[in-house]
Amino acid sequence: MAVFTEVSAAQAQALLDHLSLGRLTSLRGIGAGIENTNYFVDCEHGHYVLTLFERLTAEQLPFYLRLMQHLAQRGIPVPEPHADAAGEILFEVAGKPAAIVDRLHGGHQLAPDAFHCAQVGATLARMHLAGQDFAMHQPNLRGLAWWQRVVPQLLPFLDAGQAGLLTSELAYQEQLAASARYADLPRGPIHADLFRDNVMFEPGEGPGRERLTGFFDFYFAGVDTWLFDLAVCLNDWCIDLTDGRLIEERASVFVAAYESERPLSGAEHRLLPALLRAAALRFWVSRLYDLHLPREASLLKAHDPSHFERVLRERRAKPWHALHGEAAE
Numbered sequence: 001m002a003v004f005t006e007v008s009a010a011q012a013q014a015l016l017d018h019l020s021l022g023r024l025t026s027l028r029g030i031g032a033g034i035e036n037t038n039y040f041v042d043c044e045h046g047h048y049v050l051t052l053f054e055r056l057t058a059e060q061l062p063f064y065l066r067l068m069q070h071l072a073q074r075g076i077p078v079p080e081p082h083a084d085a086a087g088e089i090l091f092e093v094a095g096k097p098a099a100i101v102d103r104l105h106g107g108h109q110l111a112p113d114a115f116h117c118a119q120v121g122a123t124l125a126r127m128h129l130a131g132q133d134f135a136m137h138q139p140n141l142r143g144l145a146w147w148q149r150v151v152p153q154l155l156p157f158l159d160a161g162q163a164g165l166l167t168s169e170l171a172y173q174e175q176l177a178a179s180a181r182y183a184d185l186p187r188g189p190i191h192a193d194l195f196r197d198n199v200m201f202e203p204g205e206g207p208g209r210e211r212l213t214g215f216f217d218f219y220f221a222g223v224d225t226w227l228f229d230l231a232v233c234l235n236d237w238c239i240d241l242t243d244g245r246l247i248e249e250r251a252s253v254f255v256a257a258y259e260s261e262r263p264l265s266g267a268e269h270r271l272l273p274a275l276l277r278a279a280a281l282r283f284w285v286s287r288l289y290d291l292h293l294p295r296e297a298s299l300l301k302a303h304d305p306s307h308f309e310r311v312l313r314e315r316r317a318k319p320w321h322a323l324h325g326e327a328a329e
């Protein structure tokens with residue numbers, strides 16, 4: 001149950017009054033989620049999600065919330081934080097930083113096919129383009145600098161084969177990050193965690209034809225290469241979850257849909273296999289970290305790290321190019 005902090009109807013109503021959203025008609029805690037307290041809030045003026053941030057501080061939150069606002073105002077389907085008369089979007093509820101955002105319709109698609117992947121791919125590219133003029137800056141806090149800091153702390157928990165893999169992949173990524181071809185990759189605000197459970201679909205016209213209604217959970221967002229964001233998606237949306245194998249047909253559809261909105265450069269095509277490895281490393285490291293070095297009083301339920309170890313081994317053994325021929329290395 002992911003209601004870590006109880007919110008009373010009176011507390012919710014006080015926020016609704018401040019935002020001129022009318023009378024509260026329903027307040028329901030949301031069971032899913034592992035980081036924050038979430039409630040569905042229905043009121044006279046609409047349907048919203050109230051989030052109380054259990055980990056992120058009031059200093060860190062403006063980047064995420066303003067990014068969501070920026071994207072929503074440019075037509076990207078993401079929950080828009082609701083502002084008060086002064087334009088504020090971050091409030092305090094039950095002693096925690098809190099925001100109220102639009103509720104997306106529908107549910108997750110945990111068994112996606114090419115049709116779902118095409119929608120996510122195209123929307124991802126549109127989101128990247130819409131974020132280009134976002135003025136705030138925060139690096140990807142789960143990027144190379146973080147891997148360099150935590151990998152030494154993780155090595156004692158691993159067997160020799162795993163430690164060798166982790167060390168050699170980190171060295172490969174350090175070399176890549178220092179290269180001119182990497183420096184030339186286009187970048188901007190990225191979601192950085194756009195897994196199947198962070199996208200909503202609702203039933204559409206015709207059987208099985210669901211429509212994407214939005215991306216949410218932007219709380220790992222940061223400025224990084226757009227290609228890294230694409231690689232994170234391919235490693236989740238386009239794989240066989242049992243063995244980490246990339247399903248090439250689905251991945252090709254995903255990339256083609258992305259390119260229908262923003263064609264990849266030759267350099268991006270060439271570096272995709274390296275970034276698929278980076279994206280696998282990122283989640284292997286974070287899952288190892290959450291398992292072996294949980295933060296004090298952590299609310300996190302650790303995910304299985306061995307999944308991303310398998311994904312990383314697969315990407316190293318079988319580099320995948322969306323394009324074959326001259327663009328491939």
Ligand SMILES: Nc1ncnc2c1ncn2[C@@H]1O[C@H](COP(=O)(O)OP(=O)(O)O)[C@@H](O)[C@H]1O
Binds near residue numbers: 033101103197216217
């Ligand atoms: N804007 C939203 N619209 C609709 N449902 C949402 C929205 N935000 C969160 N949810 C629901 O709440 C659940 C938990 O949210 P999530 O952001 O994954 O929590 P956590 O940050 O704790 O992991 C999601 O799986 C989803 O069902």
Ligand SMILES: N[C@@H](CCOP(=O)(O)O)C(=O)O
Binds near residue numbers: 193198283287303
């Ligand atoms: N997608 C990450 C975990 C991030 O947690 P979230 O529930 O906030 O998306 C992983 O699978 O390791």
